[in-house]
Amino acid sequence: MSYTLTRTESLGDDEVRARLKGDPLEASRTILAAAREGVVEAQTLLGQILLDGHGIERDPALARTWFRIAAERGDSMARNMLGRCLEQGWGGPVEPEAAAGHYRQAAASGLDWAMYNYAGMLATGRGVARDQGQALALYRRAAELGHAKSMNLVGRYYEEGITVEAHPEVAYAWYRRSAEGGDFRGQFSHAAVLAARGEVDAAIHWLQRALEGGNLNFLRVGRVSLAEAGEPRIRALALAYHQRAAELGDDSDRQALAAYAGA
Known part of the structure; x- marks a missing residue:
């Protein structure tokens, strides 16, 4: 029997986590109900499933809204994910300066993912002045965590x-x-x-x-690097990287596989 939450039920964080292990649709309903009740962790999770389309229709714009709500209530991961939305243009315009600001705040709270993301902005000069020294310091702090x-x-x-x-x-x-x-x-x-x-x-x-x-971007780079390897046994893995990229990618990846396999 499925269990449907009503709006009047109040769930704690532990209950939310326990109910996420079941059917994706039921899990999304659990998260939605808990988010509406004000459970901050559920609000962040709701943003994530809306971003991913996991058990619910994908809606990046609404995901961005829920991340913002949870961030304003002090959730560091929500603030980090709001930064990701603003950096990548998920659910709205690309705003690198705002993204960097959110990463910086979440990093200051001790969140390793935010340190990593803010370091990436500093290393490339996106949304903030380029500063490789500070980037390395943040990468090191996250690494030590x-x-x-x-x-x-x-x-x-x-x-x-x-x-x-x-x-x-x-x-x-x-x-x-x-x-x-x-x-x-x-x-x-x-x-x-x-x-x-x-x-x-x-x-x-x-x-x-x-x-x-x-992921796909990694596989695309890796297949080229492996194809140039001097050791034959390592070079042979380039085919497997091409094949996996063809499974995950688009027609260009399938064409690259056909060209490599036929070479």
Whole structure:
């Protein structure tokens, strides 16, 4: 039997989380009811499912509204996600300056994802003056909190000597931590280090892990890099990256697969 919430029911955070484990439609109803009752965590979750279209019709504009409501009530993740909407143009115009402001506020509260996102704005100069030193400091803070994507970027700063003296061994240690933390870009970076050291089996392991978790943009870049690898066993993985990109992507990815497979 399904359970439908009425508007008069009041749910706590633990109850909301417990009911999210079931059917997506029922979960979305639970979240909607709790959000209307003023449960801040539910308001943030509602914004996310509206953004994703999970169990409910996708509505980025309404997602942005709910993120704003929860952010104004002090939810740092909601403020971070409001920043994402403003940065990416989800549900409204692109507003990089406003996005950077929201990231900065959420980062100041200690949220690692906001530190990562604000660092990205600082590193590229979008919505805020470019400041690689501050970007690295934020990536490091997030990394020390266990944020795997930030670990990979700290590694890049040390490998390339961006605002710090280049230190390959420090970079490689961060890549390894990022890989072990589950970031697919960190896994790819770690694999590159292992391949350069001649540890081909270990490199292939991490490249396969990255393939499993990587998004489309990553796969598009990775397939090109792998196709240029000197080691034949690593170069062979380019086909798997092309195939996965073709599954996730568009006609251009399927054409790229056909061209690569036929070469």
